[in-house]
Amino acid sequence: MKLRGYLGVSLMIGLTVWLPFLAIIILILLFTEAYSLRAAFLNGFIPSLFIGLVYGFMMGVFYRVDTMKIKQAKSTDQLEKLVLELSKLGYHPHNKVENIITFAPIMYAGKAAGNISAIIKDNELILTGPKYHIRRIGKKLK
Numbered sequence: 001m002k003l004r005g006y007l008g009v010s011l012m013i014g015l016t017v018w019l020p021f022l023a024i025i026i027l028i029l030l031f032t033e034a035y036s037l038r039a040a041f042l043n044g045f046i047p048s049l050f051i052g053l054v055y056g057f058m059m060g061v062f063y064r065v066d067t068m069k070i071k072q073a074k075s076t077d078q079l080e081k082l083v084l085e086l087s088k089l090g091y092h093p094h095n096k097v098e099n100i101i102t103f104a105p106i107m108y109a110g111k112a113a114g115n116i117s118a119i120i121k122d123n124e125l126i127l128t129g130p131k132y133h134i135r136r137i138g139k140k141l142k
Contacts, residue, residue: 001094003106006060006064006084007060007065008064009056009060009063009065010053010056010059010060011053011055011056011057011072011126012056012127013056013059013063014052014053014054014055014056014057014059015052015053016052016056017052017055017056018049018051018052018053019035019124020050021048021049021051021052021055022041022044022045022049024048025040025044025047026040026041026044029043029044030071033112034062058076061132062130062131062132063075063114063130063131063132064130064131065114065128065130065131066128066129066130066131066134066135067128067134068124068125068127068128068134068135068137069124069126069127070124070125070127070138070141070142071123071124071125071127072123072124072125078125078141079101079118079120079125081140081141082118082125082127083135084138085136085140085141086103086116086137088109089105089133089136089137090105090107091105091106091116091133092104092105092106094115098123099119099120100117100118100119100120101117101118101120102115102116102117102118103115103116103117103118103129114129114130115129116128116129116130116133116134116137117129125141
């Protein structure tokens with residue numbers, strides 16, 4: 001299983017949000033149905049796990065990792081366009097090492113948005129990051 005592939009991202013998000021859903025269901029059962037804490041936990045465990053995994057599988061569609069290669073004429077023009085488009089999506093330059101620039105998301109980009117890396121070569125720009133954002137940027141830059 002690839003950690004940043006569809007299944008890995010889905011399980012990572014689903015199992016992360018499972019616990020808050022469990023807490024919410026337990027509180028609802030405690031205050032509305034007058035369950036004991038043990039009974040509320042046992043009755044809320046499976047539904048909260050199901051809700052968390054369904055949510056994770058839906059979010060996994062947007063946040064799995066993809067790589068895209070874009071041919072470019074001038075690296076400076078393409079880089080300016082890239083920074084502009086990424087800032088529109090909620091990313092800002094985070095780190096630069098030689099020809100690799102990493103863009104980090106702010107809250108506007110999304111709850112589980114990961115970093116986007118751009119490798120600048122002579123006549124090519126290679127983007128790696130969440131598939132949903134990479135495809136949107138690729139359409140704008142081509």
